[in-house]
Amino acid sequence: MKQTVAKLIDTTLCIGCKACEVACQEWNDQEFSQGVFHNSYQTMPDLAAHFWNLIKFHEVEKPAGPVWLMAKYQCMHCADAGCLRACPAPGAIIQRENGIIDFVEENCIGCGYCITGCPFDVPRLSPRTNKVYKCSLCSDRVAVGLSPACIKACPTSCLTFGSRADLKFLAEKRAEELRAEGFSAAGVYDGPGVGGTNVLYVLKYADEPELYGLPKDPKIPWTVRLWKGPLKWVGNTIFFGGILAAIVHYLKVGPKEAHEDD
Amino acid sequence: MRGTDLKPRIERFNAAERVAHWMVAICFLYSAFSGLSLWSHRFYWMAAVLGGGETVRAWHPIGGAMFAAALGVLFVKWARQMVLDRDDLAWLAVGHRYAMHEEEGVPESGRFNAGQKVLFWVQTAGALMLLVSGVVLWFPQAMPRALRLAAVFVHPLAAVVSLGAIIVHIYMSTLVVPGALRAMTKGWVRPGWAKAHHGKWYREVAGK
Structure with a gap:
């Protein structure tokens, strides 16, 4: 069996440079998206059909003072994927052996059920093509032994690509380090409610993932x-x-x- | 046209009722099969027959809306006649005997028997649920998440009830009660048929 691949996002190392956003747009040959300025260090207000990777920016008040939280947001590639469960069109959403959840444009019928099934609110319907799109974890690159475009572009090693088991180990070690540095709530976020996600986060405030724009306890809707x-x-x-x-x-x-x- | 058939006939459904009924039937069958194609991956071949998944996604809601509209016409025409009376409740209590053709002790029916009346109300309730949840699923981008979460469950639930009831209706009207289908296509029945299946209604129309 193939190893499950994963992406590790160490939010404590993100400097909000948006290189990953640009790399994603470039590699996936996305149409130009006009940035919007709304008094935030965020390029776009939200993910879009042709904008799959967004650094969410949150300014949060903590006892020690204000903190800037940056968290890359994209498809989480769940082991038990709500989009896949909800999809009525065979072959429109597939789970690859390496754990990647891929949307196949030509089989998509544009019903939008995956949007409802997704606990992370990630898939987006394009009004132009009437199909749904999201991050593919660069399955085309991964298939030939390359790492995803976002990982390749990251200048701070905030992003790492590898086998899920390895990255989980790394993430736990990093969280331990952070706790030793005094961030007592530091921990790993990997969505146990959806069988584990193949995108892992290291969060300083793992007890409050909402601060980063991540759902507290993601689950496939009952x-x-x-x-x-x-x-x-x-x-x-x-x-x-x-x-x-x-x-x-x-x-x-x-x-x-x-x-x-x- | 009566042709050479000079035996007595009683009008059972006028032309307007028949047109409305078959509009409902056609829209229902299209909605049912296009809906079933999305119900299970194993039924997806039905989508291929109906023009492919994208076509089904585009037209199923329109077929459904037309079904609801046509049923609305039937509702206006029939709702008052579909109210269940005391005899109907007694009929339902011995419905199993009606199903086995042991008719003695089964109360006589009016223009519609209690089974038809129950079908009417089940389909009306089902259509309302399908319509409301269907509009939510039709335009998911415009709907809040909570509504969409409810709709993805309510829509197939109502469809199961509606389809279950229609299987009984189609079977009864085509195979169990000879003459029933002709009443809905040509519009008339024989007096003997009326007396046997809708005794109270027969006396009403014959006594005029």
């Missing part, structure tokens, strides 16, 4: 689970059971008597 689980069984039982019951009834009991010539 309505999606109920719909794709029990409801599907109940529904199929009713469809096929109903048809079967009609056949049995017709053969055993048959039609009511006709009164054609009364």
Whole structure:
């Protein structure tokens, strides 16, 4: 079996240079996106269909004074992916052997269910093509042994690419270091509620991921689970059971008597 | 045109009712099969038959909206006649005997029997749920997340109920009650049919 690949984001080393954003746009040949200035060190207000990688910027008041928190935001490549569960079009969302969740444009029907299924609010529907897009973890680069474009561009080693097991080990070590430096809440964020994400974060304030714009306890929505689980069984039982019951009834009991010539 | 058939006929459904019913039926069947194609990956071949996944995604909501509109017409025409009376409740209590053709002791029905009335209200409730949740799923970009989360569950749930009920309806009207289908296509029934299946209604129309 292939190793699961992952990306480690050590937010404590991010300087907010946006090199990763540019590299992502370049490699994936994205159409030009006009930046928006809204009194923040953030290029864009949000992810977009053709903007897959955003450094979120948050200014937070802490007892020791104000802190700047930068966190790269993109698809988390969940082991148990909500988008994949919700998708009705076979082959539109695939989970590769190395753990990458890839959207396949030609199979996408533009229903937007993946947007609802995603606990991280990542996929975006393009009004122009009516298809959904997101970070592919540069699956085309990874397939030929290269690291993703964002990783390649990062000047501070905030971003690391490798096997998930290795990076998890590194991340835990780094968190330990931070705790030793006095950041008692430092820790690793990797979404246990979705079977683990293949994007790992080291956070100084791991007890408050919301400060970074990350969901506190990401989980596949229960309505999606109920719909794709029990409801599907109940529904199929009713469809096929109903048809079967009609056949049995017709053969055993048959039609009511006709009164054609009364 | 009566042709050479000179035996007595009773009008059961007028032309407007028949047109409305078949509009509902056509829109329902399109919505059902296009919807089933997205219900399970194993049914996705139905999408290929209907023009492909993108076509289904574009047209399923339109078919659904037309279904709701056509059902609205039937609702206006029939809602008052579909109210269940005391006999209907008694009928439902012995519905299993009706299903086995043991008709003695089963109360006589009016223009619609209790089963048809229940179907009418199930489909009306189902269509309302499908319409509201369907609009949310139609324009996901314009909808808050909480609504979308509810809609992805409510829409298939209502569809399961609606499809389950329609299987019974189609089976009963095409295979179990000879003459029922003709009442909805040509519009008339024989007096004997009316007496046997809708006794109260027969006396109403015959007594005029």
